[in-house]
Amino acid sequence: MGAFFAVAFFFHFIIRYLELNRRAFVTIVYFLAFVFTFFNWYSRSRFFLGDIHFVFNQFYWIDALKYKNPLFFVFYSLFFWIILGYAFFLLLKAFRNSSGVTHDKLGYFIIAIGFGWIGTNPLFLSAFRINIYPYSNFLVALYPLLVAYVIVRHQVMDIEVVVKKTLVFAGLLASVFAALILPTLLIQEYIFRGAGVGGKMLGLAISGIIIIASLRRIEDFLINVTDKYLFQKEYDYKELLKTFTGEVLTVLDLNRLVKLTVDKLSDIIKITSCGVLLLNNEKNQYELVASNGIGSKGIALSMDNTLSSFLNRTRAYLSVKHQGKDSALPPRIVEDMNKLRLELAIPLVAHDEIIGILTLGKKKSDEDYTQDDMDILLPLAGTLAIAISNAEMFDELGKTQAEAAQREKMAVIGTLSAGINHEICNPLGIARGQCEAFLLNIKDGLYKNKSQQELFEKAKKIMEKVIHETDRATVITKRLSTFAKPSKGEISYDISVKHEIDEVLELVGYELKLDHIDIVKEISGALPFIFGDKKQIQEVFFNLIRNAAQAMDEKGRIAIRARKDTRKVVIDIEDTGHGIPGDKLTQIFNPFYTTKEPGKGTGLGLFIVRQVVERNRGRISVKSKVGEGTVFTLEFPMSAKVKV
Amino acid sequence: MAVKKPRIVAIDDEPDFVDTIREYFQLRGYEIDAASRAVEGIELINNKKPDVVVLDLKMPGINGEEVLGLLKSKQPKAKVIFVSAFDDSGKTRKRMLSAGAFAFLDKPLNSLRQLEDTVNRAYSAK
Numbered sequence: 205m206g207a208f209f210a211v212a213f214f215f216h217f218i219i220r221y222l223e224l225n226r227r228a229f230v231t232i233v234y235f236l237a238f239v240f241t242f243f244n245w246y247s248r249s250r251f252f253l254g255d256i257h258f259v260f261n262q263f264y265w266i267d268a269l270k271y272k273n274p275l276f277f278v279f280y281s282l283f284f285w286i287i288l289g290y291a292f293f294l295l296l297k298a299f300r301n302s303s304g305v306t307h308d309k310l311g312y313f314i315i316a317i318g319f320g321w322i323g324t325n326p327l328f329l330s331a332f333r334i335n336i337y338p339y340s341n342f343l344v345a346l347y348p349l350l351v352a353y354v355i356v357r358h359q360v361m362d363i364e365v366v367v368k369k370t371l372v373f374a375g376l377l378a379s380v381f382a383a384l385i386l387p388t389l390l391i392q393e394y395i396f397r398g399a400g401v402g403g404k405m406l407g408l409a410i411s412g413i414i415i416i417a418s419l420r421r422i423e424d425f426l427i428n429v430t431d432k433y434l435f436q437k438e439y440d441y442k443e444l445l446k447t448f449t450g451e452v453l454t455v456l457d458l459n460r461l462v463k464l465t466v467d468k469l470s471d472i473i474k475i476t477s478c479g480v481l482l483l484n485n486e487k488n489q490y491e492l493v494a495s496n497g498i499g500s501k502g503i504a505l506s507m508d509n510t511l512s513s514f515l516n517r518t519r520a521y522l523s524v525k526h527q528g529k530d531s532a533l534p535p536r537i538v539e540d541m542n543k544l545r546l547e548l549a550i551p552l553v554a555h556d557e558i559i560g561i562l563t564l565g566k567k568k569s570d571e572d573y574t575q576d577d578m579d580i581l582l583p584l585a586g587t588l589a590i591a592i593s594n595a596e597m598f599d600e601l602g603k604t605q606a607e608a609a610q611r612e613k614m615a616v617i618g619t620l621s622a623g624i625n626h627e628i629c630n631p632l633g634i635a636r637g638q639c640e641a642f643l644l645n646i647k648d649g650l651y652k653n654k655s656q657q658e659l660f661e662k663a664k665k666i667m668e669k670v671i672h673e674t675d676r677a678t679v680i681t682k683r684l685s686t687f688a689k690p691s692k693g694e695i696s697y698d699i700s701v702k703h704e705i706d707e708v709l710e711l712v713g714y715e716l717k718l719d720h721i722d723i724v725k726e727i728s729g730a731l732p733f734i735f736g737d738k739k740q741i742q743e744v745f746f747n748l749i750r751n752a753a754q755a756m757d758e759k760g761r762i763a764i765r766a767r768k769d770t771r772k773v774v775i776d777i778e779d780t781g782h783g784i785p786g787d788k789l790t791q792i793f794n795p796f797y798t799t800k801e802p803g804k805g806t807g808l809g810l811f812i813v814r815q816v817v818e819r820n821r822g823r824i825s826v827k828s829k830v831g832e833g834t835v836f837t838l839e840f841p842m843s844a845k846v847k848v
Numbered sequence: 849m850a851v852k853k854p855r856i857v858a859i860d861d862e863p864d865f866v867d868t869i870r871e872y873f874q875l876r877g878y879e880i881d882a883a884s885r886a887v888e889g890i891e892l893i894n895n896k897k898p899d900v901v902v903l904d905l906k907m908p909g910i911n912g913e914e915v916l917g918l919l920k921s922k923q924p925k926a927k928v929i930f931v932s933a934f935d936d937s938g939k940t941r942k943r944m945l946s947a948g949a950f951a952f953l954d955k956p957l958n959s960l961r962q963l964e965d966t967v968n969r970a971y972s973a974k
Contacts (some may be wrong), residue, residue, distance in 0.1 A: 626906055629933030630862050633956035637868040640960050650875045669864060717908050 211287050212237040218291040222298050233287055240280055292317065316350035375426040376419070427571060441580050444472045453587055458595040462494035465588060469564065470496045473577075477545040477565030481505065482592065483558065490561055497565060498545050505561075511540040515551040516558055521582065522549045525572060548573050550581060552589035559593055602819065609743070609812045610690045624711075627680045631673035638666045683711055687746070691739035697843045699734050699741055701766045701773055702727045708745045716753055716762070724763040731766055734773050735843035736820030744820075747813050748777045748836050755781030755834060768842070775838040783830040792826065854899035854971035858882040859889030859915065860931070861907040865955075869902060872960050873967075886910035890918065898926055900950075900967050905932035905940065913944065920948050927970035931955055931963065 212233045219226050295317070299310040447468050455461040466478040477497030481490040484504075490512050492503040505512045514537060515522060522537075524547045533541075541549070546563035553559070562585050567573070573581075642663065645651050651659060709716075709723060716723060734741070752762045756779055763778040784792060793814045817824045821841055828834040856878055860866045866882040873880040881896055883889040886907050893901060893915075901919060905912035912930060919926050930944055933955040941952040950970040957963055 625935050626933045629955045630865065634862060634864045634868060636956045637865065637960060641868055641872045644960060645875060
């Protein structure tokens with residue numbers, strides 16, 4: 205039975221550990237394990253383990269060839285190898301895609317499992333009467349050793365909490381047992397000897413009282429002792445400080461900052477829930493912007509809410525420990541605290557204003573927050589408040605930049621108007637001309653000798669043309685207005701580089717054709733999606749293609765190439781223009797740098813292009829040779845979303 | 849009517865626009881040939897020796913400005929009327945007029961009558 209369920213347990217563990225979602229698969233594996241067990245138990249004689257015998261007098265195993273139905277063993281072997289192989293494959297995949305500590309952890313795991321495998325392999329051989337002395341079995345010992353090492357060294361799982369709880373429980377059990385046995389025995393044996401049932405009951409009652417009176421204290425004592433001697437809490441604090449100063453507080457992206465905060469806090473302090481509420485100045489309320497373990501999203505506390513006004517008034521943290529000690533907390537606060545699953549709420553004060561609230565839930569160890577905890581959490585919250593306030597300011601700055609980008613875009617569209625005008629006015633001219641000609645021809649009596657039928661056919665043709673031409677004008681107008689609208693800051697995960705480039709070429713293509721510029725497109729068909737703000741990415745292409753066109757007076761070639769490179773999509777936009785001399789090349793991304801005549805360029809184009817590219821997690825670089833041309837290279841990380 | 853009507857060549861890269869003009873002028877007794885590519889247009893100009901050329905400015909390949917230059921050197925008598933949607937706040941219009949174009953009309957035309965009048969004025973202005 206162990207052999208059957210070991211496979212299922214191992215598989216389940218790997219799936220859970222890698223945080224994959226394969227519930228159905230796991231269920232099936234458990235079911236199969238159950239089926240094997242069933243046949244093994246109830247149909248032993250007919251199906252399965254035929255003859256368990258000793259090999260080399262030390263290792264017992266089964267003899268597959270002796271079964272009444274050896275196929276069954278083959279089925280089991282297949283089950284065993286396929287499931288374990290798949291789990292191992294998932295592990296390897298995760299290992300390749302991981303980095304840092306996770307990478308190390310997975311590496312150890314894989315080595316450990318490898319030893320385990322090599323160790324157990326020969327057992328299967330012996331089942332088919334290939335008897336090799338299984339020296340390798342000793343390797344199995346390395347498996348738990350390595351796993352134990354990883355658990356201790358890299359804190360895989362919350363093993364500390366598990367161990368601690370187990371120790372405390374064991375201690376408690378021993379105490380209770382002692383408390384129960386000792387008084388009862390003493391009383392029964394020495395004091396009320398021969399007092400019969402009544403004496404025994406009295407002994408039990410006394411034991412009970414002792415247990416009830418001392419249990420909580422014993423538990424506290426045990427927790428303290430385990431903490432003190434087994435788990436030096438200072439390590440947590442160090443890690444907390446290190447992580448926050450190094451990884452979290454330097455993040456300038458507000459969303460990422462708060463998400464990292466709740467993740468890392470939950471992780472390091474080992475709490476069941478954690479959240480950050482930030483002040484929304486427009487709505488004048490605190491909104492939950494990031495959370496971990498708080499079920500409901502979109503919680504908002506208005507200013508007149510009791511919890512927020514309480515924090516605003518006291519400017520001090522609020523803990524459930526305040527409950528019931530000096531005075532009871534108002535029920536409305538308790539309600540909010542329950543809603544946010546918090547044990548501790550710390551106001552985030554920056555520039556003398558409470559810009560947010562940090563909420564911390566129950567510790568997984570069921571302990572209360574100690575003074576030591578507060579000594580580190582309060583200064584941490586102070587620094588976090590400053591970091592959040594910085595990130596908010598940076599966000600504002602980004603918006604100002606976005607406005608500048610929009611102005612630049614409108615300026616570019618202004619210079620585009622010649623080409624677009626052509627595209628709109630031509631169809632309008634045709635539509636108008638067709639209608640006017642028809643009417644004038646009637647007026648001038650030129651259709652006099654045409655029959656009704658002929659005139660009808662003529663009118664029909666004209667109508668069809670008018671519809672066709674107005675549609676043409678509509679398409680270009682729509683495309684232009686979509687392009688001109690400011691971006692909403694939405695992130696799409698399915699941006700097709702090919703599609704966006706085609707859209708841009710539709711917009712600028714006619715002008716390029718007029719200027720005798722050839723467009724060469726080499727865009728790989730199987731390009732993965734990229735992610736980011738679709739409009740901004742379109743703007744980037746638009747600016748670079750237009751720049752390329754402007755770099756050539758007339759006649760030339762713009763090559764647009766896109767290819768996949770590991771986890772990125774790389775796009776080259778190459779022109780055969782004048783090229784940029786080396787000393788200028790470093791300046792072209794600077795604001796207000798322009799080589800165009802006054803009034804023709806704002807000099808913001810490439811500056812904004814780079815800002816926009818970087819905001820979309822991309823990179824831009826440039827290579828140029830005077831007289832030969834310039835290549836701008838864009839790199840965007842590929843999206844996790846798979847192309848269908 | 850005894851008045852001789854001008855011979856016209858129209859060049860525009862929009863075939864439907866060229867057709868409209870051709871039909872309009874043909875019905876009214878003008879001798880008109882039209883092309884939607886500048887190369888063909890130049891050939892027509894060489895063969896037909898038109899009095900008036902109705903010309904688009906922005907065309908792929910050879911553009912209207914180049915055709916104008918060609919006409920000025922080869923057939924200076926022919927009058928050129930631009931009909932174009934290209935608009936750069938009048939700069940190009942000015943340049944064309946000073947380069948010898950008779951008129952520069954915007955697309956869409958206010959009226960085909962206006963074009964007809966302009967053609968006739970150009971013809972009688974020689």
